[in-house]
Amino acid sequence: MEVKLKVFRYNPEDDEGKHFDTFTLEAEPTDRVLDLLEQVKNYVDGTLTFRRSCAHGVCGSDAIRINGVNRLACKVLVQDLKSKTVKIEPILGLEVEKDLVVDMEPFFRHYKSVLPYFVNDDPPPMKERLQSPEERSRFDDTTKCILCASCTTSCPSFWINEEYVGPSAIVNAHRFIYDSRDQAAAERLEILNDQFGVYRCHTIFNCTDACPREIEVTKAVGEVKKAIATGRLE
Amino acid sequence: MTLDRKVGLLAGLRYKGGGPMLAWILHRITGLGMIVFIALHVIASLLGGDIGIAINTVYQSLYFQLFVVFGIIFHGVNGLRIIVLDLWPKFIEYQRESTWLEWFIILPVYGLTAFVMISRFLAGE
Amino acid sequence: MQKHQHEVIVVGAGGAGLTAALYASQHVSTAVISKLYPTRSHTGTAQGGIGAALGNTEEDHPEWHAYDTVKGSDYLGDQTAIEFMAQEAVQAVYELEHMGLPFSRNPDGTIAQRPFGGHTNNETGKPVRRACYAADRTGHMILQTLYQQSIKNKVNFFDEFHVVDLLVEDGKAAGVVAIELETGEFHIFHAKAVIFATGGHGRVWEITSNAYAYTGDGVAITLRRGIPAEDMEFFQFHPTGIYKMGILITEGVRGEGGVLINDKGERFMEEYAPTVKDLASRDVVSRAMYLEMKAGRGIGGKRFLNLDVTPEVVNKYAAEDGRTNPDGSPYRMTGEDIFAKLPDIIDFCETYIGVNPVTQPMPVQPTAHYAMGGIPTNMYGEVVIDKENTVMPGLYAAGEVACVSAHGANRLGTNALLDLVVFGKYSGLKAAEYSQGSSFIPLPANAADFAQEQFAQLHREDGTESVTDIANEMKEVMFDHVGVFRVEEGMQEAVDKIRALKERFQHISIDDHGKKFNTDVLNAWEVSNLLDLAEVTAVSALERKESRGAHSRDDYTERDDENWLKHTLAWLDKDGVRLEYKPVDITKYKPKARSY
Amino acid sequence: MQSRKVPQPGWNLEYTMWMFTRLSGLALPVLGLIGITAALVMGARTQMDLGTLMRWTFFPNVSHVTSSNIPDYVPWGGAFWQIMQIMIAFFGFTHGFNGLRVVAEDYTNPGFWQVFWRGIIFLVWLFSLLAVIFVIINS
């Protein structure tokens, strides 16, 4: 079938400025949008620039806006699209470096700000630290995050103000706050108890819809809010 | 050179968020709207006189009232939804349903009120 | 040109690179350079588990693990290294757990384990639960955990820097040259020790489970610097990739009781591996599948078979096998159990082929998966550059890019992740130790020339050949002729074809001549790496006149220990590939016939 | 699974106002309903529609009830109803002006402009609240 690909273009090294290019391609219904981009890059215009690696939705390289919503290019099939014209734009709220490539630095800076690592200063036992399957499942959802930035860049609060740590950072804080083996929950809650922390979240839910790993992002944020409010990790 | 990160209002609105995004936008607008409404009203009462009457005519006009009533109903119901989700995060799993439910409450209540208001207006009250 | 100086430079931020960096940075200034953001590394896609004889659910011993690995390697693995790896495994997994890795758990709170291909109870020969897992996201958890710890320990990162050359002075490693993607500038990284951890090169083949980034940069760079590549003919084809797409379906599916079914509805692995059946080592299963398809028993006569993990089928065959739970009750699976243990697999199948594995079988075919060969090293990660295992000072390699060789002719599932953390750790420690006892070798002013020349070549304006076409033709010929089954003529054809393609590559044309984020030219450079590796692979394979592990030939169907119990070393000289051989390190496990 | 306790992070403006917004959001409709029920009991006859309820809830002023032809509005001047009215006004105004602050601060970063807007909003809030209290007590 024939698909029209309308792709956002911007190259700082030419003087065309930002614009859209349209490519008409022959595609299978089971092709990924990423396959379409590859087809353009390989056969039509090698200057088209985007990130990708795994091609099956687990590395988090290729978050872009497809027909107005954040998605991984490798996880949307042509048959899932409602229209035969596909509009492709970079994710919002980060500086565009070239075509679909954005500067991820602010995103990772926020990630790093919430102590996204395991803290337990007790001397470890000879073997593993024990954890029941129930305790393990408490934070399973948020361990799935691949740091693709789909959520944070779909959040109007983040568009408005890039100092907001963003849902992704909160998800990664949640991963440790609710880990029964971890000891730094209080510090993380303190960090997020800030005007640029959880209070910037106005329950808009774009993040939950955008997450390719089907993480209940807003729920994670809500649980962190509640933990701050009550001092309890339920 | 990179393109600025700024997301313009239009670019933001073009993002295909779902019902909750719309709810947030409306919540903001109605919240601010109500402040404007109170401010107008208080100023009018304080000033009195011609200006006061002028302002009062504006906010007593049907259109403005229709807007204010919608704002109050929407902001109240949506606010309650947010409060429930915030205080009991486990309900977030039912957020889709909660958004439906919200409109399920708002639309009839507002419809009824608007109907009464308009019919009274037409009756010349 | 910008210059940076760190005592240890790690190239690659996957499991191996991050482990090495974590340990090295405890002692000396360490920087990690990666062409992808660290969390995009391929380690994150690994699904099934990491092998260690913890014995959490049933009796198990590192010695058994070592024996299984030797047997899996078809006796080509170096046994001192294998015993070392199996011994270190237990501690390595505990260390990961102490770093916070969220393993799945047993009811008693210990790390959960599942059976995997080729891992057995040495006394009964039955599969043993040895793969420590976190659902089907074990690699993701390992990569995330290591990256998190790197942040905690303030390791320096140079993300999205593409390393294109290794600097060698006086026969010692002295640094690397890299291109910063964002600016297109060349950077020189001056170091006392360099650790390569750039992963594999599965993109040489058409159907592959490997990421776009898996282009064998590390091996190609070292080959160009006169360092040999070891055992390149041994490339693993995983039995179960999604038909046509190659996306991996973990062996964990069979570990949980899934079975392979042919067109007649038979569980054909019973014939090829009567004891462990579907859980035989990967080379055995891939070969069996190939034979089934060749005999016309592919589903609907096509080139795929079904992998069935629906509860009815699992329970039927588990009952037939007399499989039991650790407490002795009969093994039974429900749809929910499968969903809990294999959530990502279910997601992949639903997203990409519209199949729900809980109710339908998955169409699978062998897919190019893992490089057993690579940069030759000893068990401390030190690169060795000849038959006598002479160490090249300052150069280290770990992970899939390295050939220790702990996997010999065929790697067992779960041993790759193990390889990353064990050998990653020791290469990091060794590199730190070495750089503490040595000083920086001054670099000549023109250090980046070799790299810059290569790129100037790629940017030539008068080319006509399409890089994509060249890459695709290479992938096709390699998949057809240097794939699961190989014969003399086919491989010869592949060698000739690759040489022709390399010739054509001299005349490529590229579209993008800018500097910033020029992925066009970098992709072309990666294809040149793949071509080099394809040539080395095909020539090494052509010369090895026996069948062993992943290298199985229709014209020499038997393993030939008398003549071929040896490692291949391949140099890429100006006029082609030069081969030499080095002996296999054999300690207590004497080669014998393999049966599963 | 047992719930674990963590030391609660310190109180700060953001946390306090977040909590307050939620609590006042709950309190407003409740207080409003109480008031309007009382008005009905006290014999409010005309215009007891949703509009009045709303007006009452958010803008508690005797004149908002007297317009519904209540026979005897003297009780509204009593201390109990005055305190009710002041509470409603306090919750409503604080909620609303804090909302304004939240919106303003979404668009500003810590620094001069944030302090500036905070100051202005605070003053307007204080002024309005005092004015409303004045009106309530004097009517």
Ligand SMILES: Cc1cc2nc3c(=O)[nH]c(=O)nc-3n(C[C@H](O)[C@H](O)[C@H](O)COP(=O)(O)OP(=O)(O)OC[C@H]3O[C@@H](n4cnc5c(N)ncnc54)[C@H](O)[C@@H]3O)c2cc1C
């Ligand atoms: C789908 C799949 C499933 C798997 N499942 C399992 C399993 O269940 N159990 C198991 O044991 N093994 C499994 N494996 C194998 C195992 O995951 C890999 O062998 C292992 O992760 C490789 O790790 P690495 O650290 O060597 O390389 P990687 O994790 O791939 O890292 C390579 C790094 O090198 C960087 N790099 C590459 N080239 C350059 C360059 N030129 N310049 C700068 N940086 C560069 C990359 O950016 C990346 O950071 C699986 C593999 C695949 C593909």
Ligand code: HEM
């Ligand atoms: C029924 C009564 C009300 C309820 C349940 C309610 C609820 C809420 C809630 C929960 C919020 C927080 C929203 C968020 O954090 O995203 C909020 C914000 C706000 N409210 Fe109310 N509210 C009520 C009445 C009012 C009134 C009377 C006013 C005006 C005077 C008002 C003005 C605002 C404003 C300006 C905001 C900020 C909007 C934003 O941050 O987007 N509210 N309200």
Ligand code: SF4
């Ligand atoms: S939470 Fe989901 S959307 Fe956000 S970064 Fe993680 S995986 Fe991506």
Ligand code: F3S
């Ligand atoms: S979109 Fe943003 S506002 Fe909250 S619910 Fe998600 S973080």
Ligand code: FES
């Ligand atoms: S390419 Fe890895 S997530 Fe899409």
